[in-house]
Amino acid sequence: MDWRGRRGSHNIEDRRGTSIGRAGGVGGVGVIAVLLLGYFLGIDVTPLLDQGGGQTVTRNEITPADEEAADFVSVTLADTEEVWAEVFRDQVEGAYRPVTLVLFKGATQSPCGGASGATGPFYCPTDQKVYLDTDFFTTMERQLGAGGDFASAYVVAHEVAHHVQHELGILARANEVRAQASETESNRISVMIELQADCYSGIWARHAEAQFGSIEPGDLEEAVNAARQIGDDTLQRNAGRRPMPHTFTHGTSEQRARWFERGYETGALEQCDTFAARQL
Template sequence: MRLDDSRESQNVEDRRGSGGGGGRMVVGGGIGGIALLLVALFLGIDPSVLLQGGGGAPTEQTSRSAPGPDDAQRRFVARVLGETEDVWKDVFQRSGQTYREPTLVLFSGGTQSGCGAAQSAMGPFYCPNDQRLYLDLDFLADLQRRLGAPGDFAAAYVIAHEVGHHVQNQIGVLRRVEELRRGRGEAESNRLQVRVELMADCLAGLWARNAQNARGIMESGDLEEALGAAAAVGDDRLQRRAGGQVVPDSFTHGSSEQRVRWFRRGFEQGTLAGCDTFSDQR
């Protein structure tokens, strides 16, 4: 991955070593009205007009902490985040919209988020309440060691996926989806959640294609690294690794095949309209 010429995002908050702990709220998933939101964004229509409200305002002022330790991992994360900012700023501008940049919080062990307490064991996540991404860098090491998905572009895929949730939040998808999940049974609620996660995978692929076209950040083998990471975190593969039975109704992120397919679609098409996982239920 070529990031030497990439700028470092200033939206990185380094809390490593500050302690914390607990659980977190999971970003939800759903269907009706999603395709309309995607069309609205590209027609230059404010999606909040369609949903009687935007994609969710933060409950607290977004702060930008002073840079943390000047280490290679932090610089890598900041540069990947900067690449996502440049791509999404351009995508939104082309449709007459303004992209609000999220903050990425680095932590170790646990920390507090706008969605409650966060814990490393739960993996990276996005909190729509404070519009922050939360990442313990140890997860990226686990991705390589335990899940068999090595490479810097595999790590970039993880960050781009969480940024995809921020995009969903900003255009109103997450709020609409959460409304649709109310009153649904567990299996149906899980199916809706899967569509949100697959869309975030597709948006990560969209980012990769646009960043490559604009700045040539990818090297030989990078696409395979991203696809390998998407496959490694499929629900079916994780359930098998845990020694349990594969139960599709319990999936919350999608199978390995689905995750790979939707990342690839985003990469090949490079458009937001191509990431409508709610109309295409495969």
């Protein structure tokens, strides 16, 4: 991905200098087990880490690698701003309002709960911000087998896509239904939300290629591989568990890759309606 030297976004809230966490709580091997639980099941395990401790504030050292990752995220976010502004002009009656991305290192707080390495990147509709610890990119490469700068760009684009869903009113409606549904039905709706975000990520990739010429050979393969590596079935299997479809919250590897490719191939919001799809 050709990103160096290009415009960055101003919609970055940088909290990397300070980590806000909890003292006490789970320690040692217990921490590792809880973190894996969060990664593989896609849930916020911060409350488990917080048990028995008070709040702590840690001053973080910002390394050159941290700065490069932040620059990369800033450029990628700027690309999403331009792409979605154009898509909204062409396909939606209304203007796109860009999302704010919170960069943190270690842990921070959000209205949707604690943000840490255990949660992974996420979008919080309450304050309409994306929360991202760039160390997750290292986790993707070393633990999940999803390396490459465009794989990391896909992660950013996916979380921004949740903001697009919020802007379109989709996310609020879906979450209202989820709140009144059974656990199995709620999970099924969650899968629809996540697959649509994957499809929107594909739309972003298509337009980024056309507008900026930033996509290089092999980039799309990196994004599709990332989508496959973080499918619910693959994560559960890699965790030594038998895949249980009724617990899926993000979709299978095949589904995630296919919906990303659908967005890339069509570039159309209407083609990403997972809620009306006969088959996910």
